[in-house]
Amino acid sequence: MNRSTAQADYLDKWYSAQCGGCHFWIALSGQLGLDYGACTNPASSFDGRVRFEHDGCLRFVDREDGSFG
Template sequence: MIDHGPWTGDDERHNDACHARWTGRHNRRTGQDGYADAWHDEQCGGCRYWIALQGTIGQDYGACTHARSAFDGRVRFEHDGCAEFTEREDGSFG
């Protein structure tokens, strides 16, 4: 067995396949009925409890670590969101 070292998450084909599977699990879609304009500024990537994954897949995906969120412990797309959004003190995103 060849030792390729630790997984870095930088496999484009794998990441594209993950993205295709995971985007179907969005909580909020901009085109859905009832989409609130305020949600645009309340996306996971701007939440203080969202932690980006490692590697290139971490440019779009991270884990929710908010104990009160229904998504706590789940991988979330940076542009998704939930009712427990908590803005980062420094205003950063991603």
């Protein structure tokens, strides 16, 4: 899900639930890893797919350390 903050129906809670902050998001190596990573959440429909760090899904899980990217 690409959730643009410019969308009228964008929910504030989505801002902190972006792929880059998910426990199951693993950044790609090299330059692409600055913005893209792989979803490794078996409960997500995006499992095994490369995602933009600011996308999101309904199966987001906070990282314990609160880091992003």
